[in-house]
Amino acid sequence: MNSNSQCKGRQSLAFQKDVYIAGSSSIVGKKEGEGPFGTFFDQVVEDPLFGKDTWEEAESAFQAEAVKTVLEKTKMDKSEIRYIFAGDLLGQAIATSFGLMEFEIPIFGLYGACSTSGESLMLSAMTVAAGYADHVLAVTSSHFASAEKQFRFPLEYGNQRPLSATWTVTGSGAFVVGTAKSKIKISGVTTGKIVDYGVKDSMNMGACMAPAACDTIYQNFMDFQIGPEEYDKIVTGDLGFVGHDILVDLLKDRGYDIGDRLTDCGMTIFNDEEQDTHSGGSGCGCAAVMLSANFIRQLEEGTFKKILFVPTGALLSTVSFNEGQSVPGIAHGIMIERC
Amino acid sequence: MNSNSQCKGRQSLAFQKDVYIAGSSSIVGKKEGEGPFGTFFDQVVEDPLFGKDTWEEAESAFQAEAVKTVLEKTKMDKSEIRYIFAGDLLGQAIATSFGLMEFEIPIFGLYGACSTSGESLMLSAMTVAAGYADHVLAVTSSHFASAEKQFRFPLEYGNQRPLSATWTVTGSGAFVVGTAKSKIKISGVTTGKIVDYGVKDSMNMGACMAPAACDTIYQNFMDFQIGPEEYDKIVTGDLGFVGHDILVDLLKDRGYDIGDRLTDCGMTIFNDEEQDTHSGGSGCGCAAVMLSANFIRQLEEGTFKKILFVPTGALLSTVSFNEGQSVPGIAHGIMIERC
Numbered sequence: 001m002n003s004n005s006q007c008k009g010r011q012s013l014a015f016q017k018d019v020y021i022a023g024s025s026s027i028v029g030k031k032e033g034e035g036p037f038g039t040f041f042d043q044v045v046e047d048p049l050f051g052k053d054t055w056e057e058a059e060s061a062f063q064a065e066a067v068k069t070v071l072e073k074t075k076m077d078k079s080e081i082r083y084i085f086a087g088d089l090l091g092q093a094i095a096t097s098f099g100l101m102e103f104e105i106p107i108f109g110l111y112g113a114c115s116t117s118g119e120s121l122m123l124s125a126m127t128v129a130a131g132y133a134d135h136v137l138a139v140t141s142s143h144f145a146s147a148e149k150q151f152r153f154p155l156e157y158g159n160q161r162p163l164s165a166t167w168t169v170t171g172s173g174a175f176v177v178g179t180a181k182s183k184i185k186i187s188g189v190t191t192g193k194i195v196d197y198g199v200k201d202s203m204n205m206g207a208c209m210a211p212a213a214c215d216t217i218y219q220n221f222m223d224f225q226i227g228p229e230e231y232d233k234i235v236t237g238d239l240g241f242v243g244h245d246i247l248v249d250l251l252k253d254r255g256y257d258i259g260d261r262l263t264d265c266g267m268t269i270f271n272d273e274e275q276d277t278h279s280g281g282s283g284c285g286c287a288a289v290m291l292s293a294n295f296i297r298q299l300e301e302g303t304f305k306k307i308l309f310v311p312t313g314a315l316l317s318t319v320s321f322n323e324g325q326s327v328p329g330i331a332h333g334i335m336i337e338r339c
Numbered sequence: 340m341n342s343n344s345q346c347k348g349r350q351s352l353a354f355q356k357d358v359y360i361a362g363s364s365s366i367v368g369k370k371e372g373e374g375p376f377g378t379f380f381d382q383v384v385e386d387p388l389f390g391k392d393t394w395e396e397a398e399s400a401f402q403a404e405a406v407k408t409v410l411e412k413t414k415m416d417k418s419e420i421r422y423i424f425a426g427d428l429l430g431q432a433i434a435t436s437f438g439l440m441e442f443e444i445p446i447f448g449l450y451g452a453c454s455t456s457g458e459s460l461m462l463s464a465m466t467v468a469a470g471y472a473d474h475v476l477a478v479t480s481s482h483f484a485s486a487e488k489q490f491r492f493p494l495e496y497g498n499q500r501p502l503s504a505t506w507t508v509t510g511s512g513a514f515v516v517g518t519a520k521s522k523i524k525i526s527g528v529t530t531g532k533i534v535d536y537g538v539k540d541s542m543n544m545g546a547c548m549a550p551a552a553c554d555t556i557y558q559n560f561m562d563f564q565i566g567p568e569e570y571d572k573i574v575t576g577d578l579g580f581v582g583h584d585i586l587v588d589l590l591k592d593r594g595y596d597i598g599d600r601l602t603d604c605g606m607t608i609f610n611d612e613e614q615d616t617h618s619g620g621s622g623c624g625c626a627a628v629m630l631s632a633n634f635i636r637q638l639e640e641g642t643f644k645k646i647l648f649v650p651t652g653a654l655l656s657t658v659s660f661n662e663g664q665s666v667p668g669i670a671h672g673i674m675i676e677r678c
Contacts, residue, residue: 005470007421011445013471054662082346083530091430091489092656093450094664097533101667106350106530108458109669111432111448119447123462130469131344132352150430150658191422191445194436317431319489323393325433328440330448 005129009223011216012190012333015129021184021336022135022176023074024296026289027065029144029170032281035270040293041171042069048145048170056094059143059172062285063088063099066174067139074176078103081176082133085123087116088141089168089284090150091317095141099172105137113313114209114238115192116140117173117288118332121309124177125186125334135178142283144168151202151318164204164242166266166282167275173288183300183339190220190333194315198326202316205327206243206266206279209312212329213239214250216310220333221256228258232304235295236331237287237311238266240279265290265311287311291336299338306337344468348562350555351529351672354468360523360675361474361515362413363631366404368483368509371620371628374609379632380510381408387484387509395433398482398511401624402427402438405513406478413515417442420515421472424462426455427480428507428623429489430656434480438511444476452652453548453577454531455479456512456627457671460648463516464525464673474517481622483507490541490657503543503581505605505621506614512627522639522678529559529672533654537665541655544666545582545605545618548651551668552578553589555649559672560595567597571643574634575670576626576650577605579618604629604650626650630675638677645676 006014026041033044043065050061063086071078084103087110088095096109112119120138127133145155147168153159177186195212202208213236221227228234239247244264251258265287266280291309298304312331321327345353365380372383382404389400402425410417423442426449427434435448451458459477466472484494486507492498516525534551541547552575560566567573578586583603590597604626605619630648637643651670660666 007471011421056658056662057664082350087450089431090656091658092428092452092654094654094656094659097654097667098659098664101533101535104532106532107669108462108530109450109455111426111450113431116448123447126469126471127465130465130471132346132465132469191447193443193445194440196440315431315433315436317429317433319395319430320433320437323395325396325437328436330446 011219012188012223014188015125015186018179019125019129019186020178020180020182022178022180022182023070024175024292025066025069025073026173026292027062027171028289032169032171032269037269037293040297041289055143055146055149059095059141059146060099062172063095063139063141066172067103070174070176078105081105081135081137083127083136084139085110085120086139087111089147112330113315114282114284115311115313115330115332116284118311118334121175121334122189122332125189128177128179135176138175138177140284140288141172142168142285144170147283161278162203163278166205166238166240166279167277168283169269169281169286171285171289173292184296185337185339186334187337188335190216190223192216192331194328194330196326196328200326202321202327204242205314206240207246208314208327209329210239210243210246210250212331213247213310213312216331216333218254220308228256228261231261231306231308233307234258234262235307235309236264238282239264239312240266242279309334309336350558351527351562353527354464354525357518358464358468358525359517359519359521361517361519361521362409363514363635364405364408364412365512365628365631366401366510367628371508371510371608376632379636380628394482394485394488395429398434398480398485399438401511402434402478402480405511406442409513409515417444420444420474420476422466422475423478424449424459425478426450428486451669452654453621453623454650454652454669454671455623457650457673460514460673461528461671464528467516467518474515477514477516479623479627480511481507481624483509486622500617501542502617505544505577505579505618506616507622508608508620508625510624510628512631523635524676524678525673526676527674529555529562531555531670533667533669535665535667539665541660541666543581544653545579546585547653547666548668549578549582549585549589551670552586552649552651555670555672557593559647567595567600570600570645570647572646573597573601574646574648575603577621578603578651579605581618648673648675
């Protein structure tokens with residue numbers, strides 16, 4: 001191990017220094033712009049097609065815009081970015097391939113469902129801490145319409161949604177992770193395992209993912225020999241209201257009552273009662289844009305000193321679901337703090 | 340950068356020491372077993388369903404069997420593996436999620452189409468060289484029937500295949516990458532960019548991927564200031580006969596006549612004339628099982644001293660294809676040598 005990093009316990013790494021989030025961006029759709037964090041996103045795109053012909057091309061456009069925006073904000077040229085770690089929810093990650101091709105940067109395609117924003121930040125931090133790059137990009141996206149088309153029903157059906165269903169966030173977040181000192185650093189990571197409690201309801205993904213979130217948060221505490229008091233906030237990705245309550249119970253069973261330290265990007269990105277989003281927002285864009293527009297901002301402002309960012313993923317496809325498989329979950333933990 | 344590694348040029352890393360392939364496994368289907376390398380694979384599974392109910396579950400079973408086999412061959416317990424880097428071709432990588440869940444190892448899901456075997460080995464090597472793990476697993480798979488169902492036509496249609504089409508390999512390869520000295524080491528990697536020449540024919544993926552292979556091979560030469568004579572073989576993944584010829588021409592245009600140093604896993608895994616596989620084999624299982632059963636074996640036996648393994652991926656989905664998008668390619672280069 002190089003002197004900048006240390007293996008911790010069974011699933012974690014600690015970075016002693018030098019892994020900073022130099023900047024981030026959040027590009028969202030109209031509905032997200034109408035939510036409680038609307039004024040904090042870098043850009044609210046009113047046209048859900050973003051001027052393109054298809055939902056998939058639109059999602060790619062959100063990714064490209066997120067990258068351009070973070071490069072502008074950090075005053076960096078694309079030639080200074082050595083690698084991109086990126087992914088999305090669509091089959092064969094086409095939003096990523098077509099969205100990021102134009103930048104001509106060596107790329108690692110990732111898939112971890114809605115945990116991908118965590119996976120991309122984790123591999124970015126590992127790559128920078130190892131000295132393999134001065135700066136890399138972590139990029140993820142989701143789009144309500146491309147996700148509904150992929151996983152559920154054509155929008156034109158106007159199908160009813162159960163109260164446990166989440167609303168896929170239209171948006172993309174991009175993060176420059178690098179060695180140049182900034183206010184925000186990634187100090188450690190806990191890589192998740194796939195956890196399957198046998199839940200088979202794809203309209204209740206919170207319940208599918210909560211056990212994985214519990215596993216990763218608990219393992220983070222064990223590996224670093226810390227408790228919830230280490231963090232000002234523990235931020236899950238898109239458990240939504242249903243999954244959040246399950247996670248609270250599961251953590252209590254393991255001896256941790258983390259109470260109001262626990263929050264969830266999906267629960268907070270929309271004003272649920274007014275915006276009719278049921279269990280909350282979801283998608284790998286959800287956690288990414290909320291990390292950028294809310295949590296990193298609050299770390300920079302000093303409201304928080306340290307958070308554990310735990311995006312959660314539900315590992316299913318329409319094929320696995322239709323064939324009667326369960327929906328396993330995965331969650332990755334990223335320790336982000338103010339320097 | 341830690342002392343064991345060095346950034347090379349624009350896209351490459353050199354590992355000075357300590358990154359070994361401790362062992363590998365190859366589990367293939369009946370047709371692959373009937374090909375010229377049939378006797379070299381660890382296991383030929385006659386039943387294409389591998390005792391399961393669906394093609395996707397069967398593909399998962401190939402992955403699980405590949406992992407069990409490589410753990411047996413290396414006499415390792417799953418608890419000694421710190422991370423898995425894995426992926427497959429199916430939407431939302433379900434073959435991987437359901438295939439590897441049982442091992443309860445922290446996992447990074449990857450997607451790089453048929454280049455995923457290279458991506459998984461590359462991230463494995465980077466992780467080990469950085470000291471983040473003593474041993475990790477790189478696992479990929481593909482399955483003829485699950486891929487045809489995903490990307491082309493139901494098998495029951497009995498559709499005709501153009502001569503440029505490839506035959507998706509049924510199989511999975513797994514590699515233990517770690518610090519324990521073995522005969523085979525990974526000495527460097529060149530990460531690929533997405534390259535799009537605008538080819539739109541999903542039945543001619545070789546043509547879509549050849550420009551990316553050329554780009555990565557050329558960049559490997561530039562970054563390390565070497566030429567083709569550095570390698571006994573340059574092994575592309577699944578360009579097939581059509582893509583191979585294009586790659587030879589593209590490299591000639593850049594001043595390199597690499598002639599019979601160049602070989603392709605897809606071109607060689609089947610006996611094309613007898614097995615009616617047209618342009619050759621493909622799929623992220625193809626390059627993985629051929630690397631394990633043929634190239635690593637020949638490195639161990641001393642036939643080769645050093646190879647450049649360049650699995651290639653065609654970045655498309657049925658959605659992107661049906662919406663008229665081109666098929667961009669990506670290729671990653673892994674420098675593998677006998678110690």
